[in-house]
Amino acid sequence: MLRIKQVLIIALFAHGALFTMPASALSDMNDKPTTFDSLVSKGKWTVMEVWASDCPMCRxxxxxxxxxxxxxxxxxxxxxxxxGAEGKADAEKFIDEYGLTFPNVLSNPSEIDQYLYTTAKESFIGTPTFVVYNPEGKLLAVQPGAVTEEELSAFIKKQDKPAS
Known part of the structure; x- marks a missing residue:
């Protein structure tokens, strides 16, 4: 009986080792690892758009x-x-095709889901998703789906209004 318990304990530890959380997949377009926190500007509003090259709504x-x-x-x-890293060529093609001049990084759905759950207690629904931070770096909004320039501008303007 003791031998069975030992085997079960070893199996559980081995199973856990096989399924540990991978290192962050977040990297810039030059394959340099980065963090979500480093993407948020302090002293300025930050709008993060989560997209995928094969997403029709993103296009x-x-x-x-x-x-x-x-x-x-x-x-x-x-x-x-x-x-992700494996789709970097597709991401670069999307960036070039649409002439994106803002910085872009590579991630994957599970990493963004974990990030959104940790920071906003929300699950990742799909692309596009917009994540908005105030100048103090506080996460104010997670908005799945397409958002227009006017909607983004109005949201920020409303947040910037002094409380009455």
Whole structure:
């Protein structure tokens, strides 16, 4: 009986070792590891768009993010491609095709899901998803689905209004 318990304990530890959380997959487009916290500007609003190169809605709506960036140069805009390291070529093609000039990083769906759950107690639903931080670096909104330039601008303007 003792031998069975020992085998079970060893099996449980071995099972846990096989399924440990991988190191962060988040990297910049030059394969340099990065963190979500480092993407958030302190002292400026930050809008993060989570996208994928094979997402039809991302392709149809990316122009809103581009327009927002042009109209709001004082806001940091960052793209998070869920194509991952293995889909880097697809992400680069998307960036080139749409002329994205804001920084983009590579991640994957499980990593963004873990990040959103940890920071906002929300699950990742799909792409595109917008994540908005105030100038103090506080997460204020997680919005799945396409968002227009006007909607992003209005949200930030409303948050910037002094409380009455």
């Amino acid at each position: 149809a709506s990316i122009h809103h993010t581009i327009d927002f960036q042009v109209s709001n140069p004082d806001v940091t805009v960052v793209g998070v491609s869920l194509d």
